Amino acid sequence: MQIFSKVNNDYLVVFLVGELDHYASDFARSKLDALLDRSTQSKIIVDVSGLEFMDSTGIGVLLGRFNKMKALKKPMFIAGAKGSVDKVFTMSGIYKIMPKIAG
Amino acid sequence: MKDNEFVLTLKALGENESFARTVVAAFCLEAKPTLEELSDIKTAVSEAVTNAIVHAYDGADGKIKIKCKISKNKLTIEVSDFGKGIEDVEKAKEPFYTTRPEEERSGMGFTVMESFMDSLEITSKLGVGTKVKMTKTFGVVEPKENFEREEYAIARRNG
Ligand SMILES: Nc1ncnc2c1ncn2[C@@H]1O[C@H](COP(=O)(O)OP(=O)(O)OP(=O)(O)O)[C@@H](O)[C@H]1O
Numbered sequence: 001m002q003i004f005s006k007v008n009n010d011y012l013v014v015f016l017v018g019e020l021d022h023y024a025s026d027f028a029r030s031k032l033d034a035l036l037d038r039s040t041q042s043k044i045i046v047d048v049s050g051l052e053f054m055d056s057t058g059i060g061v062l063l064g065r066f067n068k069m070k071a072l073k074k075p076m077f078i079a080g081a082k083g084s085v086d087k088v089f090t091m092s093g094i095y096k097i098m099p100k101i102a103g
Numbered sequence: 104m105k106d107n108e109f110v111l112t113l114k115a116l117g118e119n120e121s122f123a124r125t126v127v128a129a130f131c132l133e134a135k136p137t138l139e140e141l142s143d144i145k146t147a148v149s150e151a152v153t154n155a156i157v158h159a160y161d162g163a164d165g166k167i168k169i170k171c172k173i174s175k176n177k178l179t180i181e182v183s184d185f186g187k188g189i190e191d192v193e194k195a196k197e198p199f200y201t202t203r204p205e206e207e208r209s210g211m212g213f214t215v216m217e218s219f220m221d222s223l224e225i226t227s228k229l230g231v232g233t234k235v236k237m238t239k240t241f242g243v244v245e246p247k248e249n250f251e252r253e254e255y256a257i258a259r260r261n262g
C-alpha cells in the first residue's frame with residue numbers, strides 16, 4: 001500500500017491507497033506515525049477513497065493512531081470510505097470517535 | 104454451471120493473505136457474484152486467514168488449508184489451521200474480544216466474518232487447531248425488491 005499526506009489549512013490529510021491488511025500493517029503504522037508525529041496541524045483527516053481493501057486489522061491500526069493523537073488533543077476524521085471498507089468502519093463503531101466527513 | 108471445488112495449502116505467512124483472498128475471489132467469479140458480494144467474501148477470507156497467521160502458531164511455522172466449494176449459487180469456504188486452538192469460541196466471537204490488544208488488534212474479525220457471510224461455524228480444539236466454515240449464497244433477492252418487482256409486473260399486466 002501507499003501512504004502520503006497533504007496540508008490543507010489546519011488539517012493534515014493522510015491518504016491511504018491500496019490494500020490495508022495484516023501484512024501491510026507494520027508499514028502503515030510506522031508511516032502514519034512518522035507523518036502524524038511531525039505534523040503541526042491541529043486536526044487530521046484520514047482519506048481512504050483510494051483504499052481498495054481493508055479488514056479488521058485496519059481498525060486496530062487507526063484506533064492506535066487515534067489514541068496517540070487523543071493525547072495531543074488532535075481530533076481525527078475519516079473521509080471517502082466505500083463498499084466493504086465503509087461497512088467494516090461502520091460495524092466497528094469507529095465513526096463515533098473518528099467522524100465521517102466529506103473528503 | 105457445474106459444481107466446483109478446490110483445496111489449497113499455504114504457509115502461514117502474512118505474504119499469503121492477499122494471495123488467499125484473491126484466489127477465492129477468482130474461483131467465485133463463475134457464479135457471477137456482484138462486486139459487493141465479491142468484496143465481502145474477500146474481507147471474510149482475509150479475516151479467517153489472518154487469524155490463522157496471527158493467533159494459531161504464535162510466530163512459529165505452520166500451514167493453512169483453504170477448501171472452497173461452489174454448488175449452484177452457494178459458496179462454502181473452510182479455513183483450517185493446525186495450531187493452538189481457541190479456548191472459548193463463544194467468547195472469541197464477541198465483538199471487541201481480543202487476546203492481543205498490545206498488538207493493536209480490535210477483536211472485530213469474527214464479527215466481520217459473521218456479518219459479511221450468511222453463516223459462520225467455528226470448530227476448535229486446544230492443541231489441535233481451528234476450522235472456520237463460512238457460506239454465502241449469491242444473488243439472493245431482498246424481499247423488498249421482490250415485492251417491487253411483483254408490483255411492477257402487475258402494473259405492466261394491467262397496462
Ligand atoms: N485461528 C485461531 N487460532 C487461535 N486463536 C484464534 C484463532 N482465530 C481467532 N482466535 C482467537 O479469537 C480472538 C478473536 O478473534 P477476532 O478475529 O475476532 O479478533 P482479533 O484477531 O483478536 O482482532 P482483529 O481481527 O480485529 O484484528 C483472537 O484474539 C484469538 O484469541
Ligand SMILES: [Mg+2]
Nearest residue numbers: 150154212213
Ligand atoms: Mg482477527
